[in-house]
Amino acid sequence: MKGSKKILVNLLGIAGLASVAGAQSYHGTLGLQASDFMPVNSTIRGDFGSNIFTVGLTFNPTKIPTRPAIAWDVDAIGANKNGSRFLLIPVTVGIQAALSRSDPNSVPYVRVEAGFAYYNYSIIQNMAKVGTTTVLPAAQAELGVVFDNRLTISATYHFFARSNSFDFDGFSLGASYTLFKF
Numbered sequence: 001m002k003g004s005k006k007i008l009v010n011l012l013g014i015a016g017l018a019s020v021a022g023a024q025s026y027h028g029t030l031g032l033q034a035s036d037f038m039p040v041n042s043t044i045r046g047d048f049g050s051n052i053f054t055v056g057l058t059f060n061p062t063k064i065p066t067r068p069a070i071a072w073d074v075d076a077i078g079a080n081k082n083g084s085r086f087l088l089i090p091v092t093v094g095i096q097a098a099l100s101r102s103d104p105n106s107v108p109y110v111r112v113e114a115g116f117a118y119y120n121y122s123i124i125q126n127m128a129k130v131g132t133t134t135v136l137p138a139a140q141a142e143l144g145v146v147f148d149n150r151l152t153i154s155a156t157y158h159f160f161a162r163s164n165s166f167d168f169d170g171f172s173l174g175a176s177y178t179l180f181k182f
Contacts, residue, residue, distance in 0.1 A: 028182050033058040035174030037038075037077050041167040045066045047123055048079040048086070058176045064109045064146055071096035071111050073081045073140070077158070077170075083129075086121035088160060088168055090138040114139040119163055136161035150178045 001164035036053040039045050056076060071094055094113030101107065117138035122131030138161065145152030153175050160168040 011044065027048055028059065029178045030178050030180045031058045031178040033174060033176035035051035035172045037170050037172045038098065039168065039170040041169065044126065044166065044168060047084045048081050052079045064107045066098060068095050068097040071113060073113055084123040086123065088117050091115045092138060092140055105148050109144055109146065111142040117160055123166065130164050132164060134163060136163060152176045
């Protein structure tokens, strides 16, 4: 198995273990998620735009534990425009906690996570394509509110290690809605 594939498989295994550990704190869910990723780097914004809209599935729980607990996330952020493309898949594990429990129907929370991200990109720079496939460190910090244990509105800052002088850091605003609880 090639090095980056082996690391990606290990990261997915870590995420699986985190989900088992987290299962003690709250229920699993399956839902739809939509977000707007806004790159902070001018080169990435120039190549792909100031807003990158993503839609996908989410497995994150919507019941926020009363005490700090293990949280995990697997995300996908990518774009393809004018011959340039990128795909980032961060796999992160960290801590999540409710900020207030005064209203059980709307629970604000904070989450801080670190891990690794799979990078696959090919970007045209100075009339030449620069690209790679690798795995590098990643982290994220998120503030959000869960409404009625179904709807989550969140703001997340994504930190990605630089690769070939490209800075993929960005801010995202998102919403997810739980379709199934198990």
